[in-house]
Amino acid sequence: MSEQKTFQSKSIVTFRHISAKAIAITLLSLGVSSCGGGQEQANLPQAIAVQLKTLESATVIDSSEYVGTLQARDRVSLAPRIEGRILEIFVSQGDRVSRGDPIASFEPTQEQENVNAATQSVNVERARLGQTQAELSTAEANRAAAAAQVESARADLQELEAEVELAQINIERTKMLVEGGAVAQQDLDDDNRDLKSSLAQRNSRKETLNAAIESLQAAERQVEQSRANIDSQNAIIRRTEAELGSISQNLAFNTINAPIDGIVGSFDDNKVGDYVSVGEELTTITNNQSFDLNINIPVEYRDRAQNRTVSRNY
Incomplete structure (x- = not known):
């Protein structure tokens, strides 16, 4: 049974906006002078104080989330080379085994x-x-x-x-x-x-x-x-x-031994006393030390996803 994990990938694509020249905004206080007297001057709006700032370039982060799978590179299916009844199962699902460890034995009737x-x-x-x-x-x-x-x-x-x-x-x-x-x-x-x-x-x-x-x-x-x-x-x-x-x-061949190091998978309800045929899958062993990462990314984003940072959320 393949060991797979689902994760979310955030591809961070960086866009840099074109730097804008500093724009100086000057607000002029208009002084209205009137020869006619101070009353009209008093009715004019008061000048408002403002701050001047220079615009700078900044980074805009565009991220996308995708669902992917992890699949172990080393995975083997264990099947008997003879037919007969299962005499003994030496391991359980989830056990870690080393190469050469016995997994199960069979009664070689035929x-x-x-x-x-x-x-x-x-x-x-x-x-x-x-x-x-x-x-x-x-x-x-x-x-x-x-x-x-x-x-x-x-x-x-x-x-x-x-x-x-x-x-x-x-x-x-x-x-x-x-x-x-x-x-x-x-x-x-x-x-x-x-x-x-x-x-x-x-x-x-x-x-x-x-x-x-x-x-x-x-x-x-x-x-x-x-x-x-x-x-x-x-x-x-x-x-x-x-x-x-x-x-x-x-x-x-009445005993199956582990061909690789790894984790024992499910026996799919196979138990002692069951009759199995040649080539019938008994269980699997998966080495979780290395994985292949499979992500389905839209074609239009393929170039943007290259050489980018990937964050994994398991």
Whole structure:
């Protein structure tokens, strides 16, 4: 509420009259002489004595009265930045406060709900991160198992390769013995059968190795995907935590503090328990140390009012 005071202003405008020359007024006593005698002289009026004065210049004061207003230069309107009910009003109308003094506090109903919702979102995303980390652990374990299977299949394949090579050598030897009549044809047939068995096992181990390699590659892709999911989830958590921090800052706005030194204005019937919205004016603070003076002076007197003495009647 603006602090205004009404006053009367008297503008004193000075006019100087043109100095008049001293005018000497002479009153002549007329003496009437009559040769005819003293009776006629006695009937004439008596001379009157007068004083002579010299005219001087003087000052004529022309004054006018106007109604004006005083308006404080520093005046702020206090309004909450959150909506909620008034919990406490710390000052009264007319109290002098300093910058930073608490004026009123509010119950941040909506802001608290927003904080609760943001907190829940952060907790949900953190839970998802934990699940993603568990998936990464599983993927890494599967990769390790697939790598072990690959190594085992390779070892088995190497062993079967050696058996096939040995079976081929045995067949060549048996052929020479059969041709020399040292052994029967049955021995050569047995060696051929052993070679075929070794070849079949070797081929099977090759397929097993290839399958193990494919499983290892799939496990590695799963590990990479899980790591990417963790990075993405961490980004989501950072974003939700930032939103929580921003929303939580609104809770700090549940108290209005005086932005300037001054006098507290009217609360316009606002009281503890009332619900106020964002931006709704609660009261004002006015600094009465300096004012702007507003006077409505007719245009024709504007030049006469400049550089004149002003008397204030409050």
